[in-house]
Amino acid sequence: MSRSIQRRLVHQASAPYRPAGPWAWHFARGKLGGDPLFAALLGPGLLPADGRYLDLGCGQGLLASWLHAANTLHAGPDWPAAQAAPPRISAYHGLDMHAAAIGHARQALAGCDFPVHLELGDLCDCVLPEADVITLFDVLHYLPASAQEQLLRRIHRSLPTGGRLLLRVGDGAAGLPHHLSRIVDSLVVRAQGGAWPRLHCRPMTAWQALLNEVGFRTEPWPMVGAGFANVLLHARPL
């Protein structure tokens, strides 16, 4: 993705967070501009052309704002011919236990041209609505090991034929980069007013073995410029 389209995307996708206050806006700008996950989502093959999204641990709902911004720019004259058409969202359901984040998402996503439902709840006991794409970006390690497994089993049962799970997890065997990632995650939770979280990480081989055991085939997906120790996984039911 060219630098200029990325800058415009970051501007377009973060602007709706401005009314939610300086933290929400600066966080959106920093995350969308600095995290290689978002550019990777617009690359070919990772996401379907169109689909219903269930974003578990959605935070401020940046995923929906990013894809909405990409589709808005794609409809205008400046979308580069070399850049694939962005994936469309036909409906977005975001769930998070952090009330302020859900509040920011509600404000920012009010102008989306697809149905948006934002739910305050706990991943461990929520109902999973049917979706074509389920995302768990930097979330699973907040749950204890047994809850991680139960959630993945429920996701596997809820996905329709052709559905996919996208998740990003930390590689617990990655040494210093992994420890830095954990510190960043903990600081973000603290800055948002939460308690110091207890994180439950696994080495990448163990994440993949767990996903395989619950019935997923996984494929690590490249993120250009990725630092730390976070790995994007594309998972399809076996």
Ligand SMILES: C[S@@+](CC[C@H](N)C(=O)[O-])C[C@H]1O[C@@H](n2cnc3c(N)ncnc32)[C@H](O)[C@@H]1O
């Ligand atoms: C590092 S943030 C990632 C947010 C978002 N996925 C993103 O990439 O911008 C982790 C999120 O998981 C949420 N979370 C952690 N445990 C949760 C649980 N048991 N139920 C619901 N949300 C949870 C936190 O509130 C936080 O918003």
